Amino acid sequence: MQNVIHGNIVDIFAKENKVAITDPVYPVYLDTNVMSGRSGKYNKEKGIYENIVYLPVTAENDFKPELPKEKVDMIYLCFPNNPTGTVLNKQELKKWIDYAKENKSIILYDSAYEAFIEEKEIPHSIYEVEGAKDVAIEFKSYSKTAGFTGVRCAYVVVPKNLKGYTKNGEEISLNNLWNRRTCTKFNGVSYIVQRAAEATYTKEGKKQIEENIKYYKENAKIIKEGLEEAGFKVYGAINSPYIWLKVPDGLTSWGFFDKLLEEVNVVGTPGSGFGPHGEGYFRLTAFGTRENTIKAMERIKNLNIQNY
Numbered sequence: 001m002q003n004v005i006h007g008n009i010v011d012i013f014a015k016e017n018k019v020a021i022t023d024p025v026y027p028v029y030l031d032t033n034v035m036s037g038r039s040g041k042y043n044k045e046k047g048i049y050e051n052i053v054y055l056p057v058t059a060e061n062d063f064k065p066e067l068p069k070e071k072v073d074m075i076y077l078c079f080p081n082n083p084t085g086t087v088l089n090k091q092e093l094k095k096w097i098d099y100a101k102e103n104k105s106i107i108l109y110d111s112a113y114e115a116f117i118e119e120k121e122i123p124h125s126i127y128e129v130e131g132a133k134d135v136a137i138e139f140k141s142y143s144k145t146a147g148f149t150g151v152r153c154a155y156v157v158v159p160k161n162l163k164g165y166t167k168n169g170e171e172i173s174l175n176n177l178w179n180r181r182t183c184t185k186f187n188g189v190s191y192i193v194q195r196a197a198e199a200t201y202t203k204e205g206k207k208q209i210e211e212n213i214k215y216y217k218e219n220a221k222i223i224k225e226g227l228e229e230a231g232f233k234v235y236g237a238i239n240s241p242y243i244w245l246k247v248p249d250g251l252t253s254w255g256f257f258d259k260l261l262e263e264v265n266v267v268g269t270p271g272s273g274f275g276p277h278g279e280g281y282f283r284l285t286a287f288g289t290r291e292n293t294i295k296a297m298e299r300i301k302n303l304n305i306q307n308y
């Protein structure tokens, strides 16, 4: 459902607004903007759209995007990150808030994986960082926290003092715009689904969710340790259900996909599917059963990666 909001929020921005995304990225941010006409042509050779600012996140910059060199209007940030499983701390997020203030940009912050955060110093919401209420919209899904994928309930925070600017520089309330847009085009989440979402905040609901997340986090740990034992370089997994690994030298993301599928019958997601800078990486997820997770790791350990 958060994807629906991502698809809708673009309605309140002008076509001329310049969008920045990380590379690799959760594809929805890019695709919704391409569909609403905010990109230029697709460059097949480079695998990128003109008019979109791509911010590489790779092992070389420790998966921390650098500020754009030019002025952008909309910045998509997702932490804990899908696909890389990496996070930003408050100081690192503050840089983005300062950039947004200086450039009158809006940060679109996706905190879908907030419940997986383990380390104390990592913020669960961008609003934990000073100044965020003046520049950021935050999206939150119940899908990954409470198994709501397909159940269609999520929410978005558009602070009352968040301002957009018209071409003439006139200030407008984004909260008002978003409210108008939503009340015109959407009649709300069904009552039973709302009650289910409400139940996630009860004592019993919270306990069940905590147990579930703990289970998946243990899977993530098993995958991380298993891969490291097998000789892989691994990122993410600590504050996230995603494990981002470097594929063995000499293989592409898809080459590794084939090898994994054919030789040990394990599937994952090729990093190149998330953007050109995802090439050479691969994503595994902790959202499986304990039994299958352990089995997959045993199989991957039998994969001879030294030859590559």
Ligand SMILES: *Cc1c(COP(=O)(O)O)cnc(C)c1O
Binding pocket: 001, 002, 003, 004, 026, 078, 082, 110, 112, 141, 142, 143, 144, 148, 149, 150, 153, 154
């Ligand atoms: C899964 C996911 C969502 C979408 O969740 P829905 O509420 O099911 O649409 C949003 N953002 C990220 C980064 C996700 O991985």
